[in-house]
Amino acid sequence: MADRVVEQAATAPATTAPVERVELLVVGAGPAGIAAATAAAGAGRQVLVIDDNPAPGGQIWRGGGPAAAERAVARLAASGAVVAPGTAVVDVGPARRLFVRGPTGMRWLEPRSIIVATGARERFVPFPGWTLPGVVGAGGLQALVKQGCDIAGRRVLVAGSGPLLLAVGALVAERGGRLVAIAEQADIRRLARFALGLMATPGKLVQALGLGRAVGSRLLPGSFPTAVRATGGGLVVSVSSGPAGSEKTGDLPCDILACGFGLVPNTEVARALGCRIGAAGVWVDEDQRTSVAGVFAVGECTGVGGVEKSLVEGRLAGLRAAGLAGGDATLRAQVRRARAFAAQLEKTFTLDPRLARLADDDTIVCRCEDVVAGRLRGFTDWREAKLLTRVGMGPCQGRVCGTCTGVVFGWAPDDVRPPLVPVPVAGLTTVPGS
Amino acid sequence: MNPRSTNDAGTVTLLVDGVPVRAPAGQSVAAALVNRPGAGAWQIRRSVGDAPRGPLCGMGICFECRATVDGRAHERTCLVTVRDGMEVRTDG
Numbered sequence: 001m002a003d004r005v006v007e008q009a010a011t012a013p014a015t016t017a018p019v020e021r022v023e024l025l026v027v028g029a030g031p032a033g034i035a036a037a038t039a040a041a042g043a044g045r046q047v048l049v050i051d052d053n054p055a056p057g058g059q060i061w062r063g064g065g066p067a068a069a070e071r072a073v074a075r076l077a078a079s080g081a082v083v084a085p086g087t088a089v090v091d092v093g094p095a096r097r098l099f100v101r102g103p104t105g106m107r108w109l110e111p112r113s114i115i116v117a118t119g120a121r122e123r124f125v126p127f128p129g130w131t132l133p134g135v136v137g138a139g140g141l142q143a144l145v146k147q148g149c150d151i152a153g154r155r156v157l158v159a160g161s162g163p164l165l166l167a168v169g170a171l172v173a174e175r176g177g178r179l180v181a182i183a184e185q186a187d188i189r190r191l192a193r194f195a196l197g198l199m200a201t202p203g204k205l206v207q208a209l210g211l212g213r214a215v216g217s218r219l220l221p222g223s224f225p226t227a228v229r230a231t232g233g234g235l236v237v238s239v240s241s242g243p244a245g246s247e248k249t250g251d252l253p254c255d256i257l258a259c260g261f262g263l264v265p266n267t268e269v270a271r272a273l274g275c276r277i278g279a280a281g282v283w284v285d286e287d288q289r290t291s292v293a294g295v296f297a298v299g300e301c302t303g304v305g306g307v308e309k310s311l312v313e314g315r316l317a318g319l320r321a322a323g324l325a326g327g328d329a330t331l332r333a334q335v336r337r338a339r340a341f342a343a344q345l346e347k348t349f350t351l352d353p354r355l356a357r358l359a360d361d362d363t364i365v366c367r368c369e370d371v372v373a374g375r376l377r378g379f380t381d382w383r384e385a386k387l388l389t390r391v392g393m394g395p396c397q398g399r400v401c402g403t404c405t406g407v408v409f410g411w412a413p414d415d416v417r418p419p420l421v422p423v424p425v426a427g428l429t430t431v432p433g434s
Numbered sequence: 435m436n437p438r439s440t441n442d443a444g445t446v447t448l449l450v451d452g453v454p455v456r457a458p459a460g461q462s463v464a465a466a467l468v469n470r471p472g473a474g475a476w477q478i479r480r481s482v483g484d485a486p487r488g489p490l491c492g493m494g495i496c497f498e499c500r501a502t503v504d505g506r507a508h509e510r511t512c513l514v515t516v517r518d519g520m521e522v523r524t525d526g
């Protein structure tokens with residue numbers, strides 16, 4: 001089975017790969033990485049930005065976006081920073097060397113300093129039927145639509161948690177889809193408190209209201225899908241509404257269920273570099289320095305807080321990595337505000353404990369290896385379960401099921417092991433050339 | 435990479451499991467696969483346990499959209515842009 005490429009690698013012969021020295025390496029070309037690279041290159045540093053995606057922009061600016069996005073990408077291009085798209089970190093060697101896979105092959109990068117800007121991914125919660133085609137992430141649907149997936153005339157049920165759901169609802173309407181509803185697991189009390197909190201941040205309030213008008217009437221607070229099944233004419237989603245003990249359940253038919261329960265920071269690269277992880281994501285000090293000398297972290301990977309947090313953290317780290325102390329008071333105040341907003345997000349959209357109980361014994365948790373929840377009950381941690389059931393051993397390397405088992409069983413991920421992304425057998429045993 | 439700004443002149447043809455599929459230039463291969471007439475439920479492949487699967491994350495994390503592209507196995511089709519003459523196999 002070709003999915004097992006990773007394990008066969010040990011027997012493959014070692015080859016050498018070129019080594020490239022860089023002054024500053026930025027991993028991730030989302031808003032945070034773009035802001036960091038632009039600031040550092042603007043200060044005269046030699047900067048290389050790598051990103052797994054075919055174009056810079058990250059999650060929010062995927063495939064172009066608002067004028068601000070285009071300006072930011074243009075400023076990056078003008079800054080002198082070199083962008084290497086389609087390039088992912090595969091492994092971390094001694095002395096902060098990074099092994100990367102790009103369109104032209106594998107190479108080692110030897111940066112003097114590193115800014116980790118790897119963003120976040122969606123958190124999924126397993127429930128019966130969630131592996132059916134047509135059940136996608138909420139941010140997943142947004143990304144797929146932006147890359148050309150056609151939803152015109154399709155009935156779309158958006159579900160899960162977080163402000164992203166409203167943006168997805170608005171996009172569905174904009175692209176001619178039929179928005180069935182937005183099931184938000186957070187209840188109305190929490191949402192109201194959050195909306196009041198936004199008053200302190202006028203920009204965010206305008207953003208929330210602008211989206212809200214298009215989709216507001218379809219919002220179902222305190223609601224979440226409990227199961228989905230395929231019928232001849234599409235999907236039927238069972239949705240639970242109301243507080244525990246007095247919930248009501250109803251069936252909502254749709255063609256697409258776009259379901260994501262907030263975001264989780266991508267900490268793999270930082271962890272492989274040895275950086276300490278805090279409660280919200282990669283731990284950083286007030287200058288975005290991680291616990292490892294010469295390594296900074298910025299944006300969603302340090303804690304999920306939206307695009308403004310990514311931009312100001314990125315700029316701050318870019319300046320610091322370039323050895324500049326400029327813009328202190330204002331920039332630091334902006335960073336503090338952005339982090340406070342992140343903490344507020346976290347509180348509002350905390351997951352309802354009922355979500356952890358949606359998976360029944362036959363519900364697949366590990367989609368790569370088709371491991372069901374019933375096989376995982378009884379294990380005490382992720383590592384033990386992984387050894388005995390193959391959970392997390394497939395090509396996604398536990399990026400999906402690791403968050404699922406976090407929600408369902410409360411397991412924490414174990415150490416990061418290479419490769420961070422699957423690579424062909426020949427590439428894995430590559431050692432640095434001279 | 436903006437699928438909205440394509441026109442007929444910007445259309446490419448790829449071979450999916452031997453069948454020609456037309457798609458606007460700039461789209462991802464995943465988009466071309468789920469937009470095929472008949473791919474109503476957005477299925478792209480089958481799982482290890484032979485269940486139908488389609489894209490989940492749209493951003494290169496889940497590998498549910500993987501296919502063989504021009505002979506390269508396990509390409510995440512949500513990260514690959516369509517090209518004229520591209521050969522995609524969904525059964526590998």
Ligand SMILES: Cc1cc2nc3c(=O)[nH]c(=O)nc-3n(C[C@H](O)[C@H](O)[C@H](O)COP(=O)(O)OP(=O)(O)OC[C@H]3O[C@@H](n4cnc5c(N)ncnc54)[C@H](O)[C@@H]3O)c2cc1C
Binds near residue numbers: 087088089164
């Ligand atoms: C699916 C999704 C949809 C979202 N939609 C919205 C929205 O509509 N509105 C909104 O305000 N916010 C949205 N967000 C939140 C969004 O993440 C932030 O607002 C903003 O994009 C964060 O910027 P960032 O630079 O910190 O991270 P990202 O934008 O996530 O950028 C991180 C980049 O790092 C790259 N990367 C990760 N790991 C590696 C690796 N190992 N090697 C190489 N590259 C790597 C990724 O490819 C990515 O491009 C969304 C988030 C997600 C996950």
Ligand code: FES
Binds near residue numbers: 464491492510511
């Ligand atoms: S849809 Fe998840 S990797 Fe492509």
